[in-house]
Amino acid sequence: MRRAALFLLYYLVLTPVGLLCRTVRDPLHRGVRPRASSYLVRR
């Protein structure tokens, strides 16, 4: 039962949300930026 719920949650909710996020803006910032001088995030 729990496994089925997790399956539905993953494929029916998280997968569309994740695919949409990745299309709009990669939340993990995985691309390289050859022209940027730094990958440091200033605080």
Added chain:
Amino acid sequence: MPDLVLGISCYYHDSAAALVEDGAPRAAAQEERFSRRRHDPSFPAQAVQYCLQESGAKLDDVSAVVYYEDPGLKFGRVLTTFAAAVPYGFAPFREALPDWLAWKRRANDTVRDELAGLGLGQVPPVVCRRHHASHAASAFFPSPYESAAVLCIDGVGEWATTTLWHGRRSNLRQLAEIRFPHSLGLLYSAFTYFCGFKVDSGEYKLMGLAPYGRPRFAEVIRRKLIHIKPDGSFRLNMRYFAYLHDHVMTGRRFETLFGGPRRSPEGPLTEREFDLAASVQQVTEEIVIRLARTARSLTGERRLCLAGGVALNCVANGKLADRKIFDEIWVQPAAGDAGGALGAALSVAMERGASRAHLGTGRDGMAGALLGPAYNDAAIRAYLDEHGLPYSRPEPDALIREAVAALDGGKVVGWFQGRMEFGPRALGNRSILGDPRDSAMQSTMNLKIKFRESFRPFAPSVLAPDARDYFRLNQDSPYMLLVADIAPDKRLAGPQPEGISGLDLLKVQRSLLPAVTHVDGSARIQTVAEEDNPLYYRLLAAFKERTGCPVLVNTSFNVRGEPIVNTPAEAVTCFMRTDIDMLVLGGFILRKEEQPAWREGGDWRSDIPLD
């Protein structure tokens, strides 16, 4: 009434508790030392009990409990990672999410409930500090510097994997960070995994393996796996890593890049593993050095403090010290997650107005990292008598003389004294000691005493005033966290034999201290100052007086896969199970030839999981 703050790190690996009294570390210990489960991630109930007992306090006396990371923020990172990895990450999602929903996202509440279950009084408020804020606090506040740059590099906590800070007296200000999944710690762990060692445990072995190889893959790593900027910031090419969507670190692309599947654990080591270790070590050093330059330019400081798991890479630390980017560096001895407990507590103690009382004394605030439990001679005698173990109890001077005579005679001595060390290194209170001049000592200790891989080097303890005579070291290294070359006049003259590679390099004697000289002519040094550990200093001084050599081999008092011993009983067990010749247990001496035959059911080695 002193202001007490209790720090706790747990639920990932190396759980620990630390008690800070008016801003100074009073007691700290890893749970593994009590539970006897290496890298134990569980709630540190016994470590908490020890810390409170050490200061004679109850939970009612504690002003605040601090959890070393922010579980809510970490949950956000975990969910984002799952979302970013769809549709390939169902298996880890299915396994991890129930725990996150049930309790992990509120781990600080779980800590409060666990503390309440100990029955040690009313639980004070449990607050959280961010993972890297805990690391930074553990690096800066106990350091001997009034102000310094602080660099924390690890796998990951919440989001940050690398952070730069500026510390001034009781304040720490974060300047910059690099975020998950881009992580130098995880890059190193990926190679650790690929070379057949355990993640979060075997990184040390990979570092020890590096000098056997050539960095022929370093350019491939730079070209394909990691994009490094001149300031040391970086991004990983996640197509080669599997940790976003799987339980393993590396995938097929990684295997293709490096010529085949990962080495199986305990499988034979080949030139590929030597060269991979050398390559990732070189890239790691390059990044650490660049980041240090950036820290220097952002802060203008002349001193650097380090913490985070990558700060345990003493080879990189040694290169950093050698470059003289900073006048001096100080590394938190418990630089990994265990030290987060101490840092979290220190962070809140400083916010509550504590001062750094050690400043101006010329020493750091770690008390030599001797923050764990001690056992007095009455307790030791009671144990020895109860078990009918023959012993002698010489006068203190005679005890030192007998230990030194045994060491000079090629014997291996278990040395158990005073308070246990906090952090992964044994610093002379829970140590196995030997003569570094003995060329057979390394293999004897590796194979007959530690039962570990033959390639692993041993570290020297050296009297601090003599350190520069024996090693090319430009500052003290009290916590065995700097590697430096053997001094030129202590190396053996003449050309090194050619055509030797891999583990055969072990057969070549390179210095007057063969047992502690790694195959590249370096050593992982502990400088021993009299103020930090007077008894151990006396032992080294007596060894020097007898032999002319102020150096001893110092390895942790345990066998492979086992946590360092904590109690006299564990020390005796380790002594009897191995080829240690003499055990100095507080004021008592036990000689192996006088002991009754050791009997225990089954093969004890099968009970200790390999690390």
